[in-house]
Amino acid sequence: MPLSDWLSSTPAAEVGACPVRDVLDRIGDKWSVLVIGLLGGGPLRFMELQRLIGLVSHRMLTRTLRGLERDGLITRTVHPVVPPRVDYELTDLGRSLQSLLEQLAQWAFAHSAEVAAARAAYRDPQE
């Protein structure tokens, strides 16, 4: 069923509670998107993620990683070495979402000039 049919036949309260909403919440969260994007290049350790993302706090990165693990999008693997090494890696599910995010990112880069031109040309009807 196309999204438009589903939206027009589903009460707003159910739309809010549906799996699509879950996914959009995840995608609306920039840290989750950055982590999924970075892990698209292969497994990374906590410190590597933190260094690559830059301005994220330890606490926020921990919370983001837990959320992604809880949703089955990434795995957390503790290697029994001294000191312990912890790797984060996309699951198959996470990889399938990552490939869609990749398409969105490509869309954004491909069309950013169009969006900028539309903004420059736009006149607010109230002005």
Place this chain on the structure above:
Amino acid sequence: MPLSDWLSSTPAAEVGACPVRDVLDRIGDKWSVLVIGLLGGGPLRFMELQRLIGLVSHRMLTRTLRGLERDGLITRTVHPVVPPRVDYELTDLGRSLQSLLEQLAQWAFAHSAEVAAARAAYRDPQE
């Protein structure tokens, strides 16, 4: 360039200002997503959108439509009839984004059971 390469080679401040961030802001906004999804079925009038979305206020729907028009994702056409009729419709650019959102929605429906199972199985490492 794959998203992961770009992310790891771009300072966090630039990531925050980049077109991808713009798109994610748009997608993280449920009203924008609902409007784009509904217009995927064809042009609609303001009152039709409001009825279909349900709980959105007049003010919020107006703001959402202006934002989408400003970004070049939808057009607003005033028909010179009495009373005036105003239609909202996806542009080609909006349609290309809509087809990606459609894929995200399909992904969410297809994998919602997997996500739910992962959540049920998840044990917080701090517990």
